[in-house]
Amino acid sequence: MNKKQEVLLKYLREGRSQREIASEIGVDRKTVSKYIKEYENKKIEIEQCNDDVHTGELIQNLVEAPKYKVGVRTKRVMTQEIEQKVMAHLQENDAKRQKGLRKQVKKPIDVFEALESEGVEASYSTVLRTIRQLERKVKEAFIKGSYIPGDICEFDWGEVKVNINGKWRKLQMAVFTSAFGNYRMAFLFMKQKMECFQEAHALFFKETGGVYQTMVYDNMRVAVKRFVGTEKEPTDGLLKLSLYYGFHFRFCNVRRGNEKGHVERSVEVIRRKAFAFRDTFETIEAANQYLYEICEIRNRKPQVSSFSRKTCPK
Template identity: 35%
Template structure:
C-alpha cells in the first residue's frame, strides 16, 4: 500500500518533500521507490527487450511487499455484522412502507444494539451507532454536483444481462465503463465476474481507448476490496499491481453510495434497455459481444471522447494477465488443462510444454517456441483437437483417420472426406501435409480443387482411349497404316 501511495503522488508531479509531508514516509524510501519506478518505465519502452525480460520488468513494477498480519487483533466491525445491520435497515424500510411514515414503532439504536448482541456479535453501542446512522440516514443526505475534467475519471461497474444464446438462457455479466467528462460509455460481456475477468476488462478497455485515465472509481465489490478492517478497506493486491503498471489511482465509493459513481450505474441500465430489450437471442457470446459494440458505437456518436483522448495518460503495452504453467503431453498428443484436453503437434508426445493460461484461451510453447492457441472449453472432460497436429502419425497409420475424433471435430473436412476420399485415406492425408502452411478455413477448397483436378485428368484419359478405339476401327475399314495412330493421338492430346 505504501508503494502505491508514493507512486500515485509521484505521478501527480509532487516533490519528494511534499510526499514525505503527506505520507510520513522517509524521503530516502520515497526517492528510491520513485527512481526505480521511472527507470523500469523507461526500460519498458526499449524495443530490444525479449518477452521474458518485459515480464520481469512488469513484475518489478507491480511487486508489493507483503507483511505478516497473523498477530493483528481482530476488529469488532466485521463484514458479516455490517451485512446484518443492512438487513435490519431493509426490514425497517419494509415496516415503514406497510405501517406508514408516521408510525411509532421504529427501531432505535438501543434496540438494534440489543438485537445484534443477542445474536452473538461483540461490539460497543457507540461503534455500532457510527455505522447504523450512516445506513438509516442515507435517504436524508444532500448531494454535491460534481464537475470532472477530461481524462480525470472513469467509473466501473458490473451488471447482469440475461440472453438466449444457442438455445439456452445464459446469465451474462456486463463490465461497464463510463467517463463522466466526455459522456463516453463502453462495455464487455463475460460469463462470470471472477478476478481474471475483472482485470481483463480493464486491459481491453485501455487497449481500445488508447490511453489511461487518472482515476478509476469502483464500488466495494469483492474484486476491489478484499476485506474491511475497521473503517479502512484492504484493496485487492492484484488490482493494486495493475494500477501500478498503468499508473491510475483507485477510488472506492462509500458504502451504500451508488450516487458517487452515478454515471456508470446509469450506463448499465441504459445499455440493458437500449441494446438488449429488442434483441436478446444470439448464436454465441461472440455474436452478442459484436451486437453490444456496434450498439455502443451508435450510442457514442455525440460524445466527446475524441476531445478527451489527448488528456489521457500515455498508452502502454497490454498488461500481462496470463498464468504460466507446465504440462506434459500425453500419448494422445494432448495437454490436460483445467480438466479438459487440448491437442499439440504429435512430435511433442512425452515432452513438457509451457502454457500461458488466460481467462478465455491458452497459448502453448515448446522450447520457447510458439506452438499454438486453443480456445478455453466450457465443461469438464472434453477434447479440443486439431487434425493438423496428427498428420505425421496418420501418414504411418492411415487407417486411423476414418474414425478419428480430430476429423470429426472439423465437420467441413469430414464431409469432404466422406464424399470424395473415403476409399483413399493416404491421398487425403498427403494433400493436407502439402498444405500445412494454410489455415483450417482454406483446406476445404484445397481438397476440392485437388479432387476436381484428378477427375478432369481421368476423364481426359477416358476420351483419348475411346478415340484410339475409333481410329483402330477406321484403320481396319480403310486399310490405313497403324503407324499414324500414335501421331493422331499426340495431336488429340495437344
C-alpha cells in the first residue's frame, strides 16, 4: 500500500514520469503503469457518478491496497510414504554421527537428489521443509537427573585473572561440584598440568572427608589421552587417581556441556562471587585461602535438599 501511495504522489504532485518513478522506488514499470491507470479510471468513475453511496465505494477502492492475481498452482503433496523415506535418510545421518562420521552425513540437497533418483515427485523446497519439521519433532530433550548423596561429582577448569604481588596473572581454577546438593569447592593453580589435576583431587577429597562414587569430566587433556573411534582412553594420571582413591569416572560427549551442567554453572558462579569483589593478593596462597572462604560461605547457604551437601560414602 505504501508503494502504491508513493507512486501516485510522485506522479500526481511531482509530475514524475513512469520511468523515473519505477527507477527511484524500485518497482517494475508495468506496476507503476497499472497503479496510475487504476487511479485514473476510478477517478473518472467518481466524477461521473451521481449516487453518493456508489461514490463512497469508488473512493474506498481508490485508496485500498493493490490486489494481485494469484494463479492456481498445483501443490506438491508430501505423502506419508515420502516422509518415511526422508526420515530414513535422517536416521542414517544420526547413525553416522554416532560413529564419528559427521563430515559424511547427507545435506538436504543430497536427500532431495536421492528421492529424485527414485522417481519421487517433490520439489526441493518441499523436501527441505519436511526435513526441518521432522528435525524439530525429534529435537533432543533434556531430563533433569535425580541424584543421591555421595554418588556423582563433576570437575572442570576455569580461568581467573588476578593481581599477585603487583603482577597480573592468568590462573587456572580447578572446580568440583557435587550433583546432589551442589556442594562446591575450588583451588587455584598456575597451569592445567597433570600434577595440578592430581593435587586438586587430593585437596578436594581431604576437604570432603571421603570420595565420591563417580567423577565426571569433559574431554580435557589431563583426563583424556586419546580418542579411539567414539571411545575415549583415559590418561595414566587419571587411572592412577581412580585406582588410588577408588572412584569410577566417565566422560561427557563432545559439545555436551549439559552432561555436567552443575560444574559448568559453578565455574561462572564461583569466579564471579569471589573475584568480582577482590582480585589483588600478595601471594597465590592468599588468593587460595580467600577462594576457600568464599566457597565455604556459599556452601553454608540453605539448599532445597534436606540432606547435607557435603555427604560422601566414605
